[in-house]
Structures are given as C-alpha cells and as structure tokens.
Amino acid sequence: VYSTPHYNHNAIEPHAAIAAWDEDGRLTVFDSTQFVNGCKHALAGIFGLNAENVRVIAPFVGGGFGGKAALWNHTALCAAAAKVANCPVKMALSREEVFRLIGGRTPSEQRVALGADEDGKFAAIIHTGVTATTTHAKFPEQFSLTPRHLYASRTMSVGQKVVNLDTVANTWMRAPGESIGTFALESAIDELAYAMKIDPVELRRLNEPEKDPTKGTEFSSRHLVEAYRRGAEKFGWSGRAAEPCSQRDGKWLIGQGVATAYYPVFRFPAAVRLRISADGSAVVQAAANEMGMGTATVQIQHAADRLGLPLEMVSFRYGDSDLPDSPIIAGGSSQTGSIAAAVQVAVEKAHRELVKLAGNGSPLAGANVEIEARDGGLFVSGEESRGETYASILKRAGRDFIEVEETSGMPFEVMKYSMASYGAQFCEARVNHESGEVRISRWLGSFDCGRILNPKTAVSQLRGGIVMGIGMALAEETLLDTRRGRIMNPSLAEYHVPVHLDVPHIEIIYNDIPDEHTPLGAHGVGEIGITGAAAAIANAIFHATGKRIRDLPITLDKLL
Template sequence: MQRAFEMAARLLPDRRPDPLLSRTDLVQGKAMARRDGPLKVSGRAPFTQDVVVPGLTHAALVCATRPAGRIAEIEVAEAEAAPGVLLVMTHHNAPPMKAPRLLITLKGASFTRAPVMQDDQIRWNGEPVAVVVAETAEQARHAADLIRVHYDTSGPTPIVDFTTEQGRARRAANVQGERTRIAKGDVDRARQSSDHIVDHGYRTAMHYNAAIEPHITVARWDDAEHLTVWDATQAITHTQMTLADVFAVPVENVRVIAKFVGGAFGSKMVWSHQLLCAGAAKLLGRPVRATLTREEVFRVTGGRTPSSQRVTLAANASGGLAALSHEGTTAIGAQDNGFAEQFTFPARNLYASDSFLVDQHVLELQMPANASMRAPGDSIGSFALECAIDEMAERLGVDPIVFRTRIEPDRNPATGRPFSARHLLETFARGADTFGWDQRNPVPRSTRRGEWWVGHGVAGANYPYIRMPNGKATITVCADGRAIIRTAAHEMGMGTATVQAQHAADRLGLPVEAVTFEYGDSSLPAGIPAGGSAQTAAIIASVTAAAKQLVEILLKLAPRGGALTGARPRDVELRDGGLYRRDGGSGLPYSTLLGGAGRDEVTAEGTESLPLEMMKYSMQSFGAQFCQVRVSDVTGEIRVDRWLGVFDTGRVLNPTTAASQFRGGIIMGLGQALTEEVAVDSRTGRIMNPSLAHYHVPVHADVPHIDVDWLGHPDPMAPMGGHGVGEIGITGVAAAVANAVHNAAGIRLRNLPMTPAQVLPALLETAPGPA
C-alpha cells in the first residue's frame, strides 16, 4: 500500500491553490469564541456520565493483582448473593468476543489484540478478570470487593521492569508505518574523525493522560443484533467498527454516541471496559453503565511508554553536523500492539547532517498496551534531540539558535522529499526578538537571586502534518438560507464545531451564524479519529469535496433560461448565499434555486481524497520554545517563570482555539519535564501511584504566564493551508526546560522528570569548593 501511494504521489500534480486562500474577507482566521463554551459552563453539555436510559444498571470491575499466570479459581458466590447484584461475568460465562482490531489499521480503535475475558490467562497486573452488574454503582462496587481470585503463577517469570530487562528488546517491525532503521553515510567513521562529540543517554518516564473525565461507557442492546453505545471516545466511527467486529454484527447495527468528551489526549480509544460493558449488557438483557475509577484508568488503559534513548552528534570546527544518530528502546504490552512510539521522528525531520542513523527497539512487558498520549514519540524524542543540540552548540561556542541556522536542511534528511512549507528558523528569529533572547547570559551559573539560580533555554518543536483518509461529510442547504454540516467528528474542547462552522460558512458563502455543525454520532457520515492533529484538515477536505458535489446538484436545479443557463461547475462558485458565476457574474441565491425546484433542502456528500500530498512532500509543523527558569540551591526545586512558544503550523483557522491548544500542549510538557512519572513495582508490575494525588500533573501554581505566537504562512499543499495544532505544543518543552536549567545552574539533566532528587546531587557535584 505504501509503495502504491508513493507511485501515485509521483504522478500527482501540485494542488491547485484553494480560491478561498486568496480572499481577505473570510471568517476563518478570525478569533471566535467556542460554540460549546456556554453549554459547558452552564452544565448543559451532555457527557456520557449524564446518559440515563430506562432500566440502566451499573458495572464494577475486578482487576488482576498479578502480572502473569492464569486464573486457577474465582469465588463469586458471595458477590452473586449481595444486595442488588444482577450478574457476575467472568471468562466462564462471558459472551464470545473477537480480539479487537488495532487503531493503526484504520479499521478499529484498539491498541491491543489481547483477548477480552475469553480465557483464564493473565497478561498484566490490572487486567479485568470479572465484572459485577448491580442496580446501583455502590452495590456493584461492594459486590466486586467480595470476589476472590486465586492464581496459578507457576509459569515463566513475568517481565515487568523496563530498566533491567532491556537486553530482551528487539527491533520494532515498523514505526507508525515507516522504516524502523534508516542509515545514511558512516556515522561511526564521522564520529572518529570529528572535533566535537556529544554522546549521551536520556531516559523518560511512563506517563498517563489523566483526562478530567475518566473513561465511561453505557451499552444497550435493542435486540440480539442491534447495539447502541454512549462512550467517552475520540474515535466514534472506529469504535463502531470495532464493536461490530468484536460481537460479529453488521456495522450498521451498531451506533456510537459521544456528544462531548472531557479530555482524551490519545487515550480514549477502545479498551476492554467498553467490550465488557457491551458483553454484560448482552448477557443481562438490560443497559449497563461502566465507569472506570481513577485508579482503574491507570490499570485498565494504557499511557505513554517509558524510553531509553541515546543521541550522538559529531561536528567539526566549521560548525556543521558530521553525524547525527538517535537510537533507543520503548516498551509495548506483552500482546504486541504494533505501537512503537516514534521517538526518532524529530531526528528524521529537523536537522541536516553528513551522516545519519535512526533506529528503534521495543521491549515487550507485562503491562497495559502502550498507547497514544499527546504527540506520542515526538515529545519524548524531542527532549533527547534538542538537549543534545543545545550541548553541541555550547561545545562549539555558538548560540544555540545560530547553530540551528548552520544545520538547516533544504530537504527532509530521512526521505529526501522537499518540504511543502518550512519556516523553522523564522520561528526562532521571531521568538528570540519577542522573548529578549539577546539579554540571556550564555555563561552557565552566572545569575543568582537569593537562593535561586536563573537561566534561559530554547528548543525546537516539531510534529508531522497528518491527514487520515476516508473521512466523509454532508452539506445540507435549506431554502431559508441555513446550512447543516454533518460528520461523525469529536468535540473534546479543541473547538472543532467552531472552526468547522467558520470554514463551511466561507465555503458556502453564508454568515457563520447560519451554519450548524452536527457531530458526535456514528449515524452521521463516517469520521476519522480525533488524533494526530488530523481531524481538522480531514473534515475540511471532506466538506470541500461535498461543496463540489453541491455545485453540481444546484446547477441541475437552476431554471432554464436563467442566469446560470449553460454554466458548468468550473464556471461558478458558492458565495453571497447562493451559486454565482465566477468573477462577480450573475447567479441565484439558495432560496431561489431550491424554491424554484420545489425543494426545502438539498444534501451533498463528500469523501476526502487520499492524502497523497503526504507522499510527495515532507509536511511538518515547526516551532521554537523559549523559557526562563529558577533553580533553588537549597531545595533543588525548578520553577518556570516565563514561557513563549512560536509556531509554524500553516494557516491558523481560529486564533482563540489555536492559542488554547498551544498553551495546553505546553502545560502538558511542563508536567512531562518536572512532575509526571508512573511508578511501577519492579516485582509485581503493579502501578503504585494510580491517582491524581500521587501522579502529579501541573496545577495552577506550577504554570507561568504562557505567551504563544504563530507565523500563519499557509501550506499550499494542505486543505485551507492549515495544519493541526493539538500536538505540537508539547514538543520541545521538556528540552527547553532542561536547557534553561543548564544555563541557570550549570548542570545537564538527561532523565525525566527533573525532580529535586535529581537536581540536588547534580548541584552538589558542580558546586565550587571552598576558597
């Protein structure tokens, strides 16, 4: 398939510029408040927790307390006799369920092919082994506590410790569909002959998405063949496909509804709880609600992999890179989930080098399947790469921004493809001017305020442009001048409904108030998952395709002998509330076209084209992250005082929603840098801090004032010239903090998170001796 795409891409002519891009009167590009804001602040936005259906029952999970082995016995009699209990489901009585399809196939939404309650095997500590359904949630939880599980652990010793087991790692089969290992030139020879070498290991911790809304599902079977599921999912269509396949029913018999989702960041795909909820509802014959506790979110679903990385840079006195190598290992679940986090992607795309090597290995552990978390791979990979780049600039005695100008590539270093648009150096230049980079003291450990060392850091940001195929949308134009856009998209707080209404208004020549955007239901035209910063471009492409079909429909409705007689699609355009000849020519409003044909409305459907532009061009988003930090010489605490992120993400479609996304990514990056770490018991594989009391996400006091800016140069190859903005904000953040810490205190920290326990010994090692 990849080869077919690449062959087609070579024949693909450059995309004709979208006529809308040249206009200055668009609603797109203007700040506009989120349409869902009033619903959310007033408590009227319907989340899955608010779903109530007749006969609703409540489920509670029982999770394994061993990382491997088999279930020898489950004692359920006491639970079955508890008040309100309707059903206890185990592998003995669970309905047949196929292993779910992987998200990476675009035919499912799961990160693992592990069977769900179909056998007595234990695959990780936290795997659900029983489901209790009762009349109330409290009764279900009480009864779940009465179940006793006995294990046979006589099998092989489980593999649970990422740190000690890396000798078992193997090369990943692929990295998000791309080659695992890419080598150009001789990196080892370049190292041996170079004047300056940076060669270090970097470690990043396991993370969890920790969305404000835990995972929750309500499942109802209308009969043996028809299933309705309300779910906090970011992959409506693909959850529908997964459920249909798992329960062997036609996909059109499954309906998935997700009007609002309280945060996801990559985690709200298909996990075992949705399948168990639907399976229990099938057995019971009543609707079932399954709500994961915060602890169960950590045990049942997956997060960001831990990583062990090594970056090697070699440079000569002239200042260019003679070698760039980025290698390392990440973890995946013991049931191979095919999701090797792409930490080498920044190294593949950012900097020129005479020789080049990237390579990734994976270690299978008895743990939940590795899954997406905002900018998976790219965020942790950017930490290692950008720290190494900063250190090499120091070795060379040049400013880290100046050094990047010396290693700016003219084509993608890994693929050789031309960039469709690249303005990375401009983001550094604008950011340096706004931030006041010229006031930075380049000498580490030079500025002190009381107990605090003060310093400044910078790092590059990078994330690929992604447009997933096969998204669909319909446009319904009404005789009264309204339009309705429909697609099975998602609104998780990023402003999808707002931005898409803006685009459709411009596309149809209507005021934005006249456009309604319907989403959140699999009965609507199939959508793509809200992941990879891909949803916005995909919907725009689908709506653009639907608008082309709408033109053809309206031309057929135009009265003979009228203003549009003899016009062909290329002769006309949608504007001013109707269909008109191009270049200011005559035409008819929608009301006249529909009224004359006796129609109240017309509907056109469009399917987005294959994203062949991604095969012909290297399409990336870029940015520069600047920060000021303080490092306490007494406690080892790191405080971030000031932040600026400048981004090159093509045309920004709504400054209000884009700025929110950039800031949200930066805040998650601060957590990655300073506080977030999943602690795993190296003996049992049990997650030891499965709560927001012990897994520390950034709180208000941790977050400084964050300024964001963007260039706004349209990418001519992208629909409406824009890239997604949801992921790039987190990339480069941890590296900028680490580089600022070095400038402040003279210490290089290469392991995340950078806690006082790591800072204090480093400060003591570098402290000057007595005079």
C-alpha cells in the same frame, strides 16, 4: 543517554460508557471515545454483528489526548453486561481504574551522539534507543522518527529497539514518539552548543536542511528559521548571558533554554454529508469528535466561507458513527485538515447540483459562466446582482433541501513532500539553590503551523500542549512495582500534574504562512505544543545551574 519514565493519562473526565441493546439486536453505545468509527467496527467484531447494527455516539468526550483513542476493555464489558442484564448499563471508571486499565506512554532510554565540524555544521547524528510495549497491544512510541527530518547532517544513524513487558498496555499520548524524541535530541544539541561555545539558536540555524534529510523530498512549507527569529526577538534571547550560573535573584538561579518543536502532518480520507435547506441554512455531518480542540468551530467557519453563508446559518453534527466516516480516530493532529478536504469537495458538488436545479431560466444559466458563493447563494463572478440565493433555487424547484455526500481523496501530498508543523520553544526557569525547587517563570512558543484557521482555538491547543510538557518535564511519572508490574501511584494525589501556580503566562506567536499543498493551507496544532517543551526546560535548568539532567522528571533530588 537520556531516559523518560512511564506516563499515564489523567484527563479530568474519566472514561465512561452506556450500552443498550434493541429488541432487533442492534447495539447502541454512548462512549467517551476519540475512536467513534473504530469502536463501531471493533464492537461488531466482538459480538459477531454487522457493522450497520452497531451505533457509537460520542458527542461529549471530555479530555482525550490519545487515552480515549482505542476501544478499552470496559466498553466491551459494559455492552456484554447490558446484553446479559437485558437492560441499559452504565459503567464509569474511577481514577484508579483509569490507571489500571488505560494505557499510557512507554518508558524510553535514548542515546544521542553528535559530531560537528569547527563551523558547527553537523557531520554525524546518532539517535538510538529502546522503548517498551506489551505482547497484547503493541505500540512502540516511535521516537526515532523525529531525528530523521529536523537537521542536515553528512551522516546519520537512527535506530530503535522494542522490548515486550507484561504491564498495562501503552497507547497514544499527545505527540507519541515526538514528545520524548525531541527531549533527547534537543537536549543533546544544547549540550553541543555549549561545548562549541555557539549560541543554541544559531547552531540550529546553521544546520537547517534545504530538503528532508532522509526522504530527500522538498518541504511543502517550512519556515522554522523565521519562527526562531521572531521568537528570539520577542523573548529577548539576545540579552541572555551566555555562561551557565551567571544570573541570580537572591536564592533563585535563573536560566533560559530553547528547543525545537516538531510534529508531522497527517491527512486521511474522510467523508462528509452536506445538507442545504430551503430556509437558507446548512448542516455539515461527519462522524468526527470534538474534545474542545475546536473542530466544530473551524468546520463551521470553513463551510460558511465556502457557502457564502453567515456563521449562524451553518451547523456541524458530529460524534455519531451513523454519520459519514471521518478519519477512524480523532488524533495525530489530522482531523481538521482531513475533514476540511471533504467539506471542500462536498460544497463543490452541492454547487454543481444547485446550478442544475436552477435550470435554464435562472440568472446562473449560461455557457462558461463562473460561479461564486456569497450573500447566501450563488452568483456570477464579477456581477454583483446576477445570481440566486439557495432558498430561492430550492423553493422554485419545490425542494425542502438538497443533500450531497462526498469523500476526500487520498493524501498523496504527504508522500510527495516532507510535511510537518515546527516551532521554537523559549523557556525561562528559576531554580532555588537551597531546595532544588524549579519554577517556570516565562514561556514563549513561536510556531510554524501553516495557516492558522482560528487563532483562539489554535493558541489554546498550543498552550495546552506546553502545559502538558511542563508536567512531563518536572512532575509526571508512573511508578511501577517491578516485581509484579503493578502501578503504585494510581491517583492524582501521587501522580503529579501541573496546577495553575506551576504554569506561567504562556505567550504564543505564529508565522501564519499558508502551505499551498494542504487543505486550507493549515497544519495540525494539537500535538506540536508538547514537543520540545521538556528539552527547553532541561536546557533552561542547565543554563541556570550548570547541572545537566538527562533523566525525566527533573525532581528536587536531581538538582540538590
């Protein structure tokens, strides 16, 4: 039985909103939200407005991680206060108020039972347990989704029960379900590996499925074994002593652990507006969010590549509900792929319109001519100089710009294939045998996330998820007064998160193998980093000390 506590969101930038009403009754809200379109429709419902009379603007979100992926009470109260006062009102939550109002991660109790043949092949996987939610905001934290897709087993029983509690609502928190689900499952697999005297990496390789274990569908792209191979080689896994308590440096016990990272691929219909101007510049517009994860950067790269324009000639407008609807939420590691699919169809439509606009006298005219975008315009494929720039076409047509709007199609590929990001988390931990202090001394994450669109932003996301996983494993815990359901440690003084000295250099490698069934061949990277991280730490601590800790966080008292 493995248990995880209640966790709370603690983005450095607390939630804040500004609300103002126009004389004509239109509501404008500036909000630090990941939920631009959702806030718009929710506020319209609360105040009895048509959706077009509500505008939500969120150019600067600050940290989100799921804690800003809903309409919380303070935003609605801010808008109500602005209406009563008949003037703009600003409301910013204190750190304590974030704890009191904003949901976190549910506690969980999970039971994992594994059965294997003598050769290490799984005969049975049982993964069941209980999570909590509230009656007024149901979010069960679906840890039971993870074991359905990771390993081959002759039989499998997966189930989850949910209990209603009268507490602050729980909500999305980076990799909801998968983060706590991988802690239990990957810890149990480590226990089995030691019981059977099989290397933990080899045990996972032995149980790699050919098809999705429960859906029975083909994997769209799965190179987890390759990620493990490359990660083990880079980390020096083969040089690790197999027996627990076998490595020591003075008063420090040293151990290495490993765990699988997993997060599903999501894509949602999205719309974008594309404007190409007579000066040769282009603007992509979508009601998306940029919280520092690199959405704007990647969409500019993508649009520039498809349009044949230099990066400096392309911009991306986002964070405004008056722009075309992108996915209703910036979450689920889905936004980049969802918007990229819409950008692709919008660029294709713009090119068709430009060819028509160019007319019969254009070098682009002709039956069955294949067109490619490069050098700031459209050119006939294979003919270096036969073509026209966007500026030339638009100026000759007497147009200042051309503008198109397109929506991507339904994500049928998600139904046809089993799709996910994968990874192998390798961790080295040092445990002080006198005090129980844990230090993470080395980390390597080896990931299989399809094509990596921007190495700098992707690696930053993967590292950030791992840092959050270190906090989840060793420090973070919301303490509730069980008599009244009140949070007892609503501050960063008492709710502990990792600081720089708690985090080693985190090395990231990735396969960079495109998935031909996803937009740009990419999978999400925002949430995969936290999954498996807590289990890798717990497994490394066991290897160092011989003590198996199944109850997070792993604090000093549990190791003494």
